[in-house]
Amino acid sequence: MAGDDLIELKFRLLDGTDIGPNKYDLSTTVESLKKNILNIWPAGKEISPKTINDLKLINAGRVLENNRTLAESRVPVGELPESVITMHLVVRPTTTDKNNEKQLVKAPKTNRCSSCTIL
Template sequence: MSGLQDQVEIKFRLIDGSDIGPKSFPAATTVSTLKETILAQWPKDKENGPRTVKDVKLISAGKILENNRTVEDCRSPLCDIPGGVTIMHVVVQPPPLEKAEKKLSDDQNQCKCVCVIL
């Protein structure tokens, strides 16, 4: 019986309302491992998917989960029902805007206007 209690059913809710899972994980599973699972199972037809684990943020019970925490550490006694499915929200960080900002600043430097009043 204790083996079943050490398992946690988790469903990952994506931004568009679709889900990955539910899937059973041991309570000792780290958040980083959950993110790797999401990356591996990300639907191919979805745009703007994560490229790396660093692009994924998991939110459970209103808290952003840290990579080194375990599933057991993240469980909320108020939100998680024993034997129920825990829903974690998945947020994908957009790619950095460094290139776009650099291009914009380059364009601003090249665009020079001259006005002559006769």
Template sequence: MPEEEDLVELKFRLYDGSDVGPFHYSQTATVSMLKARILSEWPKDKKIVPRTANDIKLINAGKILENGKTVAQCKAPFDDLPKSVITMHVVVQPSPTRARSEKKIEEEEASQGSFCSCTIM
């Protein structure tokens, strides 16, 4: 287990101002690991719910964090204050390919429900 000094305390601010966390992470934890934890801890009473960890975008210091980056690489310089909790913002955004395929399915279902029949004589 990493030493207490090496741990970073993070909390995640959701779209409605509520928080998930704070949790302690190693500085070597990746953004992908953070997203997986957020997904598993997502409050059940929210209207917007990510389906996968890829639907979650994390923002820290105005930058969208890349999945392969570590916590140490994502921290802003002013986050090095002792005993501070770093707040990262969470945006739920479905992947474009899935969003397009779901929209196409909805359009197909809508077109099947209403149809027009014309007879020209």
């Protein structure tokens, strides 16, 4: 593996914190990159992904597809040699199950804002 075949990536979370930077081979698939992210996910985060399907990687405004490699997914415009590429990492919220939905529907509705009046 030559040094030219590696890129340095960091992943920006919604709260502004980063995972990485780490070096990855250009032949790495997005799917295996997401598996690695699951393994190094920081403890104590309010939202945590359970599977790779809960993660969405975005590079230069494009959502990366699991079956593509980093070489196929990368946008060369604006990248400088020896620079760290920042990708946005979005965690999709987990869907609620049917039992929780029923409980939410049956729950009494309350006004959350005590200073507002709805006419």
